[in-house]
Amino acid sequence: MGTSETSAIIRVIASEKNWIEGAALQQLNTTATLPGMKMAIGLPDLHPGKGTPVGAAFFTLTTLYPFLIGNDIGCGMGLWQTDLKHTKIKRDRWVKKLTGLDAPWNGDPAPFLDEERLTPGEWDPALGTIGGGNHFAELQTVNTIENDALFHKAGLSKGALMLLVHSGSRGLGESILRRHVAVYKNNGLEEGSEEAAAYLRQHDHALAWARVNRAVIAHRFLSALGTRGNRILDICHNSLTPQTIQGQAGWLHRKGAAPSDQGLVVIPGSRGSLSYLVFPTAPNEMHGVSLAHGAGRKWKRSESKGRLQNRYTLEALTQTALGSRVICKNKALLYEEAPQAYKNIDVVIQDMLEADLITVVATLKPLITYKTREVQA
DNA sequence: ATGTTC
Numbered sequence: 183m184g185t186s187e188t189s190a191i192i193r194v195i196a197s198e199k200n201w202i203e204g205a206a207l208q209q210l211n212t213t214a215t216l217p218g219m220k221m222a223i224g225l226p227d228l229h230p231g232k233g234t235p236v237g238a239a240f241f242t243l244t245t246l247y248p249f250l251i252g253n254d255i256g257c258g259m260g261l262w263q264t265d266l267k268h269t270k271i272k273r274d275r276w277v278k279k280l281t282g283l284d285a286p287w288n289g290d291p292a293p294f295l296d297e298e299r300l301t302p303g304e305w306d307p308a309l310g311t312i313g314g315g316n317h318f319a320e321l322q323t324v325n326t327i328e329n330d331a332l333f334h335k336a337g338l339s340k341g342a343l344m345l346l347v348h349s350g351s352r353g354l355g356e357s358i359l360r361r362h363v364a365v366y367k368n369n370g371l372e373e374g375s376e377e378a379a380a381y382l383r384q385h386d387h388a389l390a391w392a393r394v395n396r397a398v399i400a401h402r403f404l405s406a407l408g409t410r411g412n413r414i415l416d417i418c419h420n421s422l423t424p425q426t427i428q429g430q431a432g433w434l435h436r437k438g439a440a441p442s443d444q445g446l447v448v449i450p451g452s453r454g455s456l457s458y459l460v461f462p463t464a465p466n467e468m469h470g471v472s473l474a475h476g477a478g479r480k481w482k483r484s485e486s487k488g489r490l491q492n493r494y495t496l497e498a499l500t501q502t503a504l505g506s507r508v509i510c511k512n513k514a515l516l517y518e519e520a521p522q523a524y525k526n527i528d529v530v531i532q533d534m535l536e537a538d539l540i541t542v543v544a545t546l547k548p549l550i551t552y553k554t555r556e557v558q559a
Numbered sequence: 560a561t562g563t564t565c
Binding site for chain 1: 560561562563
């Protein structure tokens with residue numbers, strides 16, 4: 183054979199009901215041939231990304247690949263239990279009150295930064311902004327409780343509304359990857375080297391900053407509604423962390439993969455479907471200590487508009503079959519992030535149940551999904 | 560994904 187040794191284990195967690203795009207499998211296989219790759223795991227939401235697939239976890243022993251994490255280092259989901267009550271929903275009034283979230287936040291970031299032991303930095307003007315793409319902040323009701331003990335152990339009550347925030351490190355992570363790639367391209371870094379240490383320092387900073395960002399987003403969102411909340415979880419799905427798998431110390435690259443060793447995880451579907459609050463059954467090393475991070479895209483962004491514009495008005499796309507409202511003044515995003523562009527979250531969840539990876543704790547139903555009020559074609 | 564497209 184060739185000179186490069188391709189001994190990586192490749193696994194895809196997907197039943198026959200779960201359609202996985204061929205291009206995503208191809209990207210998974212290609213990524214598995216990177217020097218030093220030991221394990222490439224496709225999660226049930228695996229879909230094609232920019233060269234490397236999304237919904238995947240990659241394990242190496244001594245080689246670090248920053249490009250696998252991508253630009254949004256630290257991207258993740260935060261979930262807050264709010265002081266808003268299910269019995270006092272004022273959906274349309276709240277929609278009107280949710281303004282100003284796209285502009286720079288004018289509050290004091292110091293207390294939020296302190297929580298993560300961060301000092302002020304040059305990207306702080308972006309703190310509290312949701313960003314674009316698949317990012318959102320969504321007010322939800324508790325739809326069903328599937329595991330009463332775990333639900334109450336988490337301090338949750340059915341009568342409270344929840345706020346789910348999906349965002350990341352904004353321009354900070356982008357700048358880190360950009361600077362890195364300018365020098366090292368897609369080459370691996372060796373553990374212990376100066377450059378690996380430098381990347382990890384910046385990466386760890388971006389993870390903490392993204393966590394702060396989600397906290398400020400939640401604060402702004404809830405302040406606009408005259409209320410507040412308690413953080414239930416904050417789970418990052420784009421990261422590079424040390425991990426021991428089957429007794430071997432190495433590095434776990436998560437690209438759209440939620441950790442299964444940090445407690446509760448929330449796995450959203452599209453804005454038109456339920457989100458699942460789950461508890462990992464075990465930190466399953468055979469599956470890269472990871473879970474799906476969402477439903478996964480079914481359609482490319484570039485083809486969503488063509489498939490939808492003759493079937494739905496823009497107005498229709500601001501409502502969902504579950505009775506929720508979507509705040510999105512960016513027309514392209516309205517199409518790109520339409521529920522139809524995503525796979526069925528129920529299948530993704532079912533695959534993880536069949537693999538004995540999760541226990542479902544509760545399902546959450548969207549009430550208001552905030553994307554952006556910035557008007558764009 | 561991105562103070563987004565050199």
